[in-house]
Amino acid sequence: MGGVGAMVKGASYSYAVFCGSFLRSPRLSFSIHNKKKKLLKFRSFSSKSTCSSLQPPDVSRLAKTAQISLTPDEIEEFAPKIQQVIDWFGQLQDVDLQSVEPSIRAETENNLRDNVPETFDHRDAMIGAVPSYEDPYIKVPRVLSMD
Amino acid sequence: MILTLQTPRPLSRLPRFLPFSTNASITLNQSQPATCTSPPPPHSQILSTRHSLLSRQFSAADLLRSHLNRLNLTEPHLRSFLHLPDPSDLLAQADSLDRRIAAGEDVGPLAGVLVAVKDNICTADMPSTGGSRILEGYRPPFDATAVKRAKELGAIVVGKTNLDEFGMGSTTEGSAFQVTANPWDLSRVPGGSSGGSAAAVSARQCVVSLGSDTGGSVRQPASFCGVVGLKPTYGRVSRFGLMAYASSLDTIGCFGSSVADAGILLHAISGHDRFDATSSNQDVPNFLSHFVSASSFESKPLKGLRVGLIRETIGDGVDAGVISAIHSAASHFEELGCSVNEVSLPSFSLGLPAYYILASSESSSNLSRYDGIRYGNQVYADELDSLYGSSRANGFGSEVKMRILMGTYALSAGYYDAYYKRAQQVRTIIRNSFTEALNQNDILISPAAPSPAYKIGEKKNDPLAMYAGDIMTVNVNLAGLPALVLPCGFVEGGTAGLPIGLQMIGAAFGEEELLRVGHIFEQTLENCRFVPPIIAEDIAS
Numbered sequence A: 001m002g003g004v005g006a007m008v009k010g011a012s013y014s015y016a017v018f019c020g021s022f023l024r025s026p027r028l029s030f031s032i033h034n035k036k037k038k039l040l041k042f043r044s045f046s047s048k049s050t051c052s053s054l055q056p057p058d059v060s061r062l063a064k065t066a067q068i069s070l071t072p073d074e075i076e077e078f079a080p081k082i083q084q085v086i087d088w089f090g091q092l093q094d095v096d097l098q099s100v101e102p103s104i105r106a107e108t109e110n111n112l113r114d115n116v117p118e119t120f121d122h123r124d125a126m127i128g129a130v131p132s133y134e135d136p137y138i139k140v141p142r143v144l145s146m147d
Numbered sequence B: 001m002i003l004t005l006q007t008p009r010p011l012s013r014l015p016r017f018l019p020f021s022t023n024a025s026i027t028l029n030q031s032q033p034a035t036c037t038s039p040p041p042p043h044s045q046i047l048s049t050r051h052s053l054l055s056r057q058f059s060a061a062d063l064l065r066s067h068l069n070r071l072n073l074t075e076p077h078l079r080s081f082l083h084l085p086d087p088s089d090l091l092a093q094a095d096s097l098d099r100r101i102a103a104g105e106d107v108g109p110l111a112g113v114l115v116a117v118k119d120n121i122c123t124a125d126m127p128s129t130g131g132s133r134i135l136e137g138y139r140p141p142f143d144a145t146a147v148k149r150a151k152e153l154g155a156i157v158v159g160k161t162n163l164d165e166f167g168m169g170s171t172t173e174g175s176a177f178q179v180t181a182n183p184w185d186l187s188r189v190p191g192g193s194s195g196g197s198a199a200a201v202s203a204r205q206c207v208v209s210l211g212s213d214t215g216g217s218v219r220q221p222a223s224f225c226g227v228v229g230l231k232p233t234y235g236r237v238s239r240f241g242l243m244a245y246a247s248s249l250d251t252i253g254c255f256g257s258s259v260a261d262a263g264i265l266l267h268a269i270s271g272h273d274r275f276d277a278t279s280s281n282q283d284v285p286n287f288l289s290h291f292v293s294a295s296s297f298e299s300k301p302l303k304g305l306r307v308g309l310i311r312e313t314i315g316d317g318v319d320a321g322v323i324s325a326i327h328s329a330a331s332h333f334e335e336l337g338c339s340v341n342e343v344s345l346p347s348f349s350l351g352l353p354a355y356y357i358l359a360s361s362e363s364s365s366n367l368s369r370y371d372g373i374r375y376g377n378q379v380y381a382d383e384l385d386s387l388y389g390s391s392r393a394n395g396f397g398s399e400v401k402m403r404i405l406m407g408t409y410a411l412s413a414g415y416y417d418a419y420y421k422r423a424q425q426v427r428t429i430i431r432n433s434f435t436e437a438l439n440q441n442d443i444l445i446s447p448a449a450p451s452p453a454y455k456i457g458e459k460k461n462d463p464l465a466m467y468a469g470d471i472m473t474v475n476v477n478l479a480g481l482p483a484l485v486l487p488c489g490f491v492e493g494g495t496a497g498l499p500i501g502l503q504m505i506g507a508a509f510g511e512e513e514l515l516r517v518g519h520i521f522e523q524t525l526e527n528c529r530f531v532p533p534i535i536a537e538d539i540a541s
Helices: A008-024 A031-043 A058-067 A072-094 A125-128 B045-054 B058-077 B087-102 B145-152 B195-202 B218-225 B257-269 B320-335 B348-369 B384-394 B398-410 B416-438 B465-466 B472-481 B513-525 B531-538
Strands: B082-083 B113-120 B156-161 B208-214 B228-231 B251-256 B306-310 B339-343 B441-447 B483-491 B499-505
Touching: A058 A072, A058 B398, A072 B145, A072 B348, A072 B416, A072 B465, B045 B058, B045 B087, B045 B257, B058 B156, B058 B416, B058 B531, B082 B195, B087 B156, B113 B195, B145 B156, B145 B208, B156 B195, B156 B472, B195 B208, B195 B218, B195 B251, B195 B483, B208 B228, B208 B257, B218 B228, B218 B251, B218 B483, B218 B499, B228 B257, B228 B513, B251 B257, B257 B483, B257 B513, B306 B320, B306 B416, B320 B339, B320 B416, B320 B441, B320 B499, B339 B384, B348 B398, B348 B416, B348 B465, B348 B472, B384 B499, B398 B416, B416 B472, B441 B513, B483 B513, B499 B513
Parallel strands: B113 B156, B113 B208, B306 B339, B306 B441
Antiparallel strands: B082 B156, B208 B251, B228 B251, B228 B483, B441 B499, B483 B499
């Protein structure tokens, strides 16, 4: 690399060499995937011993709570992936978090505007986006089910 | 067809309608010796556009036509855009601007600048789908504040760009509509979730673009596509009109082909907005004063700047080529007069699971509004619950469904303490560790991603492998800090190498310093031109 006392223009030469050498070197075609796996294996902890009180995710029940009608195929496909990620979440159980205050978000000021109603100028465009509308009602199907 | 495009010959039929860049700096390419003979203006497409328009060198309509030609030729290969308006609408805007310039009227700093907007940012006159079928065809009744401000300053919105659905993903393969290609290698991803916005700037389909960054979704695609990506401090830019993914983490960010361009766009959209209760009242400094020509720099223009290289980002799991590029960037900083030290952030690795817990939990709440009742696509059923269930099942893609389910789990009764609260506590630890590191250093640096761009399809079925790629970026969102990514080198791949981005992290509301330093770093980084091969011939004129 260019010497410490070099002008910044001199540094450009070292950059040309640097860029050139990367384009020539054949050693750099390695597997990205393996490196990523290594990073994860190092990081993920087994949560089985510490989280015995937490039930594993029941994807059907979660789907009902989240109001998404999953097909049986989807449930079968998602369950192991979700389990894998939840297990990975479990590593936070091992961290000593005594007396650490939770942060809701980064520091921001509390900037509430005045509690004064305003008219929205584009009401028609907003109503126009409603899928099922019969003036002045937004149409929905029967709300109460009997099971 | 992809094979023929992989040859080094770019699209040779691109019209040489206009010199792409009017700067004298274009002469500082590989064929020149390393010294500079005439003082070049700073490399900034926005500043040179303004100069050319005001000096009547060419018109806004000419500039628009030139970009649209390039866009039309590259778009079938890149698929950056989900929506492009009728060109005659855009020409009408450009003509109107030309008339005002001819009449000697004042025009805004973004006059005639073509801006692409990520499709999770609302635009009243164009569809805004969030990359999702549940909002296919949806037209918002308002512009996002960031879009409104850019338009007020003269920007022309050239189209809506592709993204991972609702911002959830790191490759843009999660879009319900199409996969965007990386302009440097069409078999690779542009990154995500703002992949379309990054690709559009990289291929010079537009001048600058808006994206969103919740866990790295501006910075990682900037690195993969060889462009500048800027994530502001949380609260710097209004989130009004940005479709919410994780409300405590979301920010709107900027892409440009130079630090100056990203900074000028950021300046245009920053500032308090009464429609966003989390937007800050802090003054927006004049970033523009720092975008001066390199010829006015002193010999050690960053003398005294303390740069901290985050040790945990250059170790296990990071590609050797990336580590090398970052070390070279550190050397460049030293040549500019900085002192570069390694700094350790011990809690660094906890940020990734904490981020995904917070993001999926908040997204499960934010996406509950997509119920097919007030907007979006409805799948009718006789009972309300079934209507919700079917509309959402039909409208959401797999990654979105999985994250909603994970978030629902983490927020279930009795589980809040185990997951969400612990993640918030980890957030406090990470914030404090950054604060301490930024007391001892002026800026922190790291790679923007552990690798260059992946191949399309490489990460599709392995969620944890995909999440792992966000390790460099999520902590910055947890802490709410600003960060600038700029291309600093290449690794082997594609036909001309794959770009690598350097991430620079600053203190809260320290965008001015980041831009000042980034501009100097970039302007002194000669002989590394970040123009992808697909358009290289067109740009060289």
